[in-house]
Amino acid sequence: MEMHDSGPAGAVDEGRERSVDLKRTLLLRVSLFAVAIGLVASAVVLQRAEARMRAHIERAGGAVERLLASEAAQPRDVFRRSLDGLDLSSLDGIGPLLGICVAVEDIYKRPAVRRCFGDGAEAPALLRGLLAALTGPDIAFRGVIGQYPGVKVGEFVVTPNLDSEANAVWDQIRTVLGMTVGILVLNLLVYLPVRRALGPAQEILAVLGRLQAGDLAARMPRPRLVELRLIASGFDHLVARLQQTLAGQRQLALRLLTVREEERRHLARELHDEFGQCLASIGAEAAYVSAAVEHARPDLLPAAQAIASVTGHMMESLQGILHQLRPVGLEEFGLHAALEQLLAGWRRRRPDCAFTLDIDGTVDDLPDGLTVSLYRIAQESLTNALRHGEPETVAVRLQRDAAGCRLWVADDGAPRHGDTTGSGLGVLGMHERVEALGGCFALEPVTPRGMRVSAIFPPDACHEEGAVHV
Structure with a gap:
């Protein structure tokens, strides 16, 4: 029959709660916090930009209407309603500060002129699209361009300059992104020393594995982190106490085994010396009686033979008991x-x-x-x-x-x-x-x-x- 080594299988207790990696959890949570701050701040910037443009268009619309009226107030034929020569030059001074776009139509709804004032740099397409989606077509100021004496010559529409607004918003978002990157860098600077401080955790787990396997001589490392050092010191103290307790129990068990074997040896010796000799003597006497009564008293011969048979059976039983108490030949052979x-x-x-x-x-x-x-x-x-x-x-x-x-x-x-x-x-x-x-x-x-x-x-x-x- 094939035999294999079968050591005791150590049962692994799994906690009901999912295990947590402190380093990874710290890195992940702070990173998510930084990203969340960046997203929330960006959303606030966009929302404030939308509110600012909505209020700005209302205020800027009246000023644009007065400036256009003054530009359109030139001597013209009363029956000629034309916007010829209107180039919105009156808005050159204030237009860049307002960051608006002005579109002018004549009385026939034909586009006459359209200009945008503000930052001329092209804004990121994604950010411009977000602003366009936030503002929609409803953020606009519509006015009328008239000439004396009360003649309407055209209409104008003032809308936000999305490129200019997007560039301004992008400047603010870049500041937010800089703060987010700063938090991430700070998170990394915190993570690195924490990882170094918790580095001995693998050594601690290795020592726990040795202790679980029965190696009570294993001792914990001494990490630089004060809390881990105190835990390792206390754990080593407990293991030392356990080692002393188990050593005492082992010595007691060894002593009990020694006493048990000594008692068995003593009992076997007593049985062999006392009962063995007595049974041998009874067997000899039974043999003598059997020989003596074989001719003189034949009626007593069965009794004498029965005594000899019982004595022999008792000798065999005694030999079995002696063998159980002290194996024959174990010390000699x-x-x-x-x-x-x-x-x-x-x-x-x-x-x-x-x-x-x-x-x-x-x-x-x-x-x-x-x-x-x-x-x-x-x-x-x-x-x-x-x-x-x-x-x-x-x-x-x-x-x-x-x-x-x-x-x-x-x-x-x-x-x-x-x-x-x-x-x-x-x-x-x-x-x-x-x-x-x-x-x-x-x-x-x-x-x-x-x-x-x-x-x-x-x-x-x-x-x-x-x-x-x-």
Whole structure:
């Protein structure tokens, strides 16, 4: 059966609210604020220009009418109504100040003359079109040109000079655009130091990733920003306290494992020395009684044989208990031989199941605490696999290299009475053993059926100074 390393998958908690990038948010909001100011200011400039032109045309219309009347007041035939010679020269002085266009028609509605006064430079087409759309055809002053004695000789229309007005508005909008560009430049000048100040955020995230992976020795960088520096210092203090707490818990768990194994060793020794000798003595006495009564009292022979049979069964049970309490040959022959003997025992008891053992690396020189824990985990995993399922194959793989020591026990059985994943004192005991040595434990189903137990120990647990003697 193929086995793969299966580390604990760290669950990633996603916040309900969408995450915010402070630098990008700051840059975007200030930029949008600057653009909004520019658009609003430009709209205000256009609106004020439209209001100014509307009021200006009303005031300028009367002055234009008087000037045209004086220009048209020349000696003419009373029956001749003509605008010959009218060139609007009377408006040359005031026209550029008014920024208007004057169109004159004779009494027959024929165009006579049209002139525009003001800035002659061509205005931006887009801005001129906006002003034309804002003003429309209704901003105009219409008047009559008459001659003495009260003869109407023509009409005139005064309209805004859109090119002149557009140039004036464009000057104001350029000022607004300059302010907008200034705000954007200021935003950039603020963004750059903020980005530098928040630059260590990536290093902080990297440290958080190491801590999430279990590296409690990782420490936060010390950013130049005072607030981030205080946060990093407080976080390092909390991690140090957590590291001390976990170290204390690990020492306590190691001590509990030590006491447990010592109690098992003591109990196994007592059972072997006391009950084993007593049962051996009873068996010898039963054999002597059987030989003595075989001819003298044949009626007592079945009782003597029953005593011998029960004694033998008790000896076998005691041997099984002793093997559970303290594996035979684990200290004398090493972990490799002990695992071979463990699987050989199961092969005898379950000949219908195929057991395989794959050991990669040297495992007989591991510390006593890790050796006993690996054996106990394999022992408990095999017991659970054969007790709660009906596997056809069970594979045990033990690997040791520079990355540490890893044990996998996988089977293709299925639970008989529901899913028992993670339940029971046996699984809890395995979990405690692995955590006490600073490792990672996982119990997970495999596809299409079966379970897999994985115990991963760090490199320091594979050396004497990183383990406990049991």
